[in-house]
Amino acid sequence: MIAPHADALVEHVRANRARYLDELRAWIAIPSISAQPAHAGDVRRSAEHAVARMRAAGLTDAEVLETGGHPVAYGAWLGAPGAPTILIYGHHDVQPDDPIALWTSPPFDAQVRDGKLYGRGAVDDKGQCLMHLAAIEAHLRVNGKLPLNVKVVIEGEEEVSSAHFESFLAREKERLACDCVVVSDTAVFAEDVPSLTTSLRGLVGWEITVHGPATDLHSGYYGGIVKNPLEALAQMLAALKDAHGRVVVPGFYDGVRELSPAERAEIAALPFDPAKEAAALGVPELSGESVRLPLERMWMRPTLEINGMYGGYQGDGSKTIIPSYAKAKLTSRLVPHQDPHAVRHAVTTFLKRVAPKGVTVEIEEHGDVRAVETSRDHPAVAAAARAMELGFGKPPVFIGTGGTIGPVSSFDRILHLPQVLIGVGLPDDAIHAPNERFDLGQFYGGIETMTYLYDELAKALR
Amino acid sequence: MIAPHADALVEHVRANRARYLDELRAWIAIPSISAQPAHAGDVRRSAEHAVARMRAAGLTDAEVLETGGHPVAYGAWLGAPGAPTILIYGHHDVQPDDPIALWTSPPFDAQVRDGKLYGRGAVDDKGQCLMHLAAIEAHLRVNGKLPLNVKVVIEGEEEVSSAHFESFLAREKERLACDCVVVSDTAVFAEDVPSLTTSLRGLVGWEITVHGPATDLHSGYYGGIVKNPLEALAQMLAALKDAHGRVVVPGFYDGVRELSPAERAEIAALPFDPAKEAAALGVPELSGESVRLPLERMWMRPTLEINGMYGGYQGDGSKTIIPSYAKAKLTSRLVPHQDPHAVRHAVTTFLKRVAPKGVTVEIEEHGDVRAVETSRDHPAVAAAARAMELGFGKPPVFIGTGGTIGPVSSFDRILHLPQVLIGVGLPDDAIHAPNERFDLGQFYGGIETMTYLYDELAKALR
The missing domain is CATH 3.30.70.360 (Alpha-Beta Plaits)
Structure with a gap:
């Protein structure tokens, strides 16, 4: 299943898992809660921390960029002239940690239990940003280069509606010019169901x-x-x-808009058991618009x-x-x-x-x-599907998500760029809630997926 | 207006106003919040403080009585054999102080502004308890005796539904035996309208x-x-x-029950301007059951x-x-x-x-x-009306109150005792709210009223 030329990369990222985990714990330790003015200094420290990690990965031009609000961490590697350029987007700010009493371990002293790392921002979105930095580092250390040009933007206001991101995009349009945006801030449909997201609310x-x-x-x-x-x-x-x-x-x-019969059928075919879901959430039964399918209510209503x-x-x-x-x-x-x-x-x-x-x-x-829909027919999305199959061993399904990523909306509306929404969180990661966690299997599988993704995108966007 | 034999008493209490004020401030300084377990020790200290003040006033048998919950302060003077016995009821516990940010001065460091003492418990009910202790002290210091026997019960759980008071009453029935209960935990209708309360919700x-x-x-x-x-x-x-x-x-x-036409007419005759009341409360207009009179809604609905x-x-x-x-x-x-x-x-x-x-x-x-109605025809109520006229210079009106005093209900239901509800708070004293206050004119007038009250009750209950 593994493409021969990638063996060394995979070997490298597997050998460095313990280090990646330590790095994620160190980043989580900075309580970058963007909603709370008292934590403004922490959000800035988090951006500086990200810039340092980018430099360590081999990105050049890494620096903290001001936005008028919480800062962006930015880095780039532009050593592949003539090759396509991708822009990887993520965010380093996190949700508030209350109700603090419900956390089993301290939100900013992340701890591993049962193969999951528990901490605020573990999967939303520091861990998913780190997947890319680890994969970029692997390419640069093992091969001395990347197959395409990479720009990384790690925002500090995603959890507060990305208040300054659109003006930042407009102002930094040239610096951020690219052929495709890659966003890893979403979840898969289920643990054994690799997925690519094609709609966001x-x-x-x-x-x-x-x-x-x-x-x-x-x-x-x-x-x-x-x-x-x-x-x-x-x-x-x-x-x-x-x-x-x-x-x-x-x-x-x-x-x-109403779903087409085909869309309804596709949604109805996904494995979803309302009673099981209700039990998992701890509610007596699911609720919401009674005439709609649950997944329809979560994604398209x-x-x-x-x-x-x-x-x-x-x-x-x-x-x-x-x-x-x-x-x-x-x-x-x-x-x-x-x-x-x-x-x-x-x-x-x-x-x-x-x-x-x-x-x-x-x-x-x-x-x-605004909500966003991306086209699953775009070559970049097809490339992401191949990378995910290589990283997780099966082809992904296409899903919606009920969540919101403001910048995806901005990239869509302002820059009209194709986007790949390739996140590997699990639906029960408790993001925005006490005991947020990142499954380490998903984290490590995500790093391997990203090492493939750059090769696949380099081919698809050529 | 002042009955000749009372001149010396009135002179005494007027000469001691500054001391009474200091004593009230010292009692308020004990944050006896009965609703909050963290303040249980303070409620006990408050009871001990009340007992010390009773002893200073000349009450004998003064002691802290256990209830199973927050304690009662008790004291008695039983030196008038053959004369009637009254039981004076009040409470030394107070409401919580939040929202603390809205207090102009600290709730437990009471301060005088514009002739009012601002502090939690100033009027509800430490200040009103102190009126009686000051009046009792005046009788005992000036005359060496009281015209009747007095028992004073100052409860510690009035603000938390008097959870243990009924069982306390039942257990202490003999100790508390009396001819009439006097309660000073209510307000008058308005600053220049002395009032006696005849119904409580x-x-x-x-x-x-x-x-x-x-x-x-x-x-x-x-x-x-x-x-x-x-x-x-x-x-x-x-x-x-x-x-x-x-x-x-x-x-x-x-x-x-529906009000009788006579009751409606009596309520309608009281000075009450809905627009002025709304403005005083800071609301655009009054609200509630639209077909009822405002005072009816406050007292009898x-x-x-x-x-x-x-x-x-x-x-x-x-x-x-x-x-x-x-x-x-x-x-x-x-x-x-x-x-x-x-x-x-x-x-x-x-x-x-x-x-x-x-x-x-x-x-x-x-x-x-349960709600309580007292009879305005009882001789004790008539005596209280005379005392209030002597203390405030006009005869009182009879009013209801929308408030609740659990023990009044207990005295009514369990001991079937006549009760006099003679409180002198003002309607805008902000009890249970930030900036609770006691108008010092009402405080001092209340002390004078109580010095008359004991004489009047001694005659009426003979």
Whole structure:
């Protein structure tokens, strides 16, 4: 199965697994939480750490690039004149670590248990970035060169909607010029099902504040004459969906296309057992739009989700107040052909319209990421499929993902570049949650896949 | 206006105002938050402090009495054989101090601004307890005796539903035997409207936990197939009331009586301006059952209020998760003739019935306080009215209060004792909220009122 000329590369990366693992642990140790201003210095340290690792891999021109927000780590090897150029994208920022109490081992002191490395950012996305740096290093150390030109962009704001990435792209257009973008920030369908992703959902969000009385009030003295902000917010949020899980906001589904019978059949053919999935997630049964297939709901239907909500007393025991305010954070995952601005506006308008009297409502909108579909017929995608077959021993299936990678949307919309979405996470890696992990089999298989990928892309894009 | 024999008493308490203020500040400095286990030691220190103050006032038999929960401070003066005996009830525990950021001065370092003392417990209820201890001390120092026998019970669990007070009452029935109970834990109708309270609402509560997935999930990967616990909870809470603010839980209003035309007229005659009240509270307009008078809604209608709710991400920026769980704390203020157990059961049953599929719901019930009505025709209430007229210069009006004092319900239901509800807080004292305060005019007027009260009750109960 292994192409003869690649033997030495595979031997090299297999011999260096322990080092790659140590390197990943060292990178995870930097708590680069982009959402929390207190960690801004850590995000910068993480970018510097990535640049140092790029230099060690043999990339030249490695440097921290400013964006106006958290910085990008950038490096390139351009020693193959006449050969194609790929741009590898990943991100070095991570999600917040709370609720911290639910982590079995400390989120930033990554530990191996049962063949998995547990730590914040292990698979999302430091580990997947490191797969590429290890594969590039292997080519340069074993062969002294790469079969194509490589540029690596490791962003620091992916987990906060890539706020400055589009302006960075526009400004650095020349430096980043390439023939194809390679993104490793996705998961395969299942452990034994190598997969390439051909659709990603977009993302917009809202932060809602319902203001009631100027201060918390005694619920006995004032109970009966003041609208409770938590009650108002609950009523507004409850109004968003009908009993079948469908969003009732006018215009919300504008542009959403129905799957073709062929697409439905393809999705239905994938191994997916709702009862098993529910048990794995710890819920009594799956939920959502009842007339749609679960995988369709996850990949090709938009969502409207409450990510957080709070107000009033949250401590031990009880405190009999009418709270002064209530807050909720909502996001919507968008599917191809939905307009982020239109969806943002539609939901904001609806929430203001259904807000009860007696309170005032403030809504901040954020996020602006369109969904993306890539073509599985593109030669680069076919090359990625061959690399994945070489790395994992079977040809990949083509899947969607319900997640969002803002820059994929930017590359698509602004640079009109072909993209390869080749990630090797597992669906149960608990990304964005306590006990995030990276299966080491996937990590090492991913490194081998990437050593093949550069050869395959060099041929396909010639 | 001042009865001649009381001149020396009034002179005494006026001369000692600065000391009373210092004493109140010292007591407030003990953060006796009964709801928070970390403050259990402080609640005990507060009881010991109260006992020391009782001894200084001249009460004998002063001691800390155990209840199985937070302790009671007890003291008595029984030097008037043949004269009536009153039991003065108050509480030394306080509400939690959060949200701490909204306090202008530290909650437990009480400070005077504009003639008001700001601190947690200033008026609820340490300051009002101290009115009695100061008045008792004045009688004993000036006259060497009181006109009746006095027992003082200062509880440590009033803010946590007086969990152990009923069993304490039952056990200490003999020690606490009396002719009448005097409670100073209420407010007057307005600053220039001395008032006696003749009805109090009851209280029951619920803590609801909605369990979703075993851990927080990535809202992209899983959005569309998992019921969001915050959404489920919002839907359940929104189902509790109709668009007119009426609770739709079957049986919720069982036993609630309609006001008579005379009662309605009396309430309507009290000075109450909804627009002014809304402005004072900082809300655009008052809310609640639209067909009822505001004061009727506050005093004689039950409530169902969300005191706190939370789930998911509450930090800076966004975190795109489906949270693992959501929680809400609810309480209901009850009115006379509602059965606390029936209301608890009705709401629990309703919430479980409307819970959406895909989540599991856990409901803890707590609280068991019936509403109370006292008779304004009782001689003790008439005596209190005379004392208040002497202390504040006008005859009091009779009012209800929307608040709850569990022990008043216990005295009523278990000991069948007449009760006088003579509190002097102001409606805008921000009890249970940041910047709780006690108007010093009310504090000092309250002390003078209590010096008269003992004389008046001695005559009335003879």
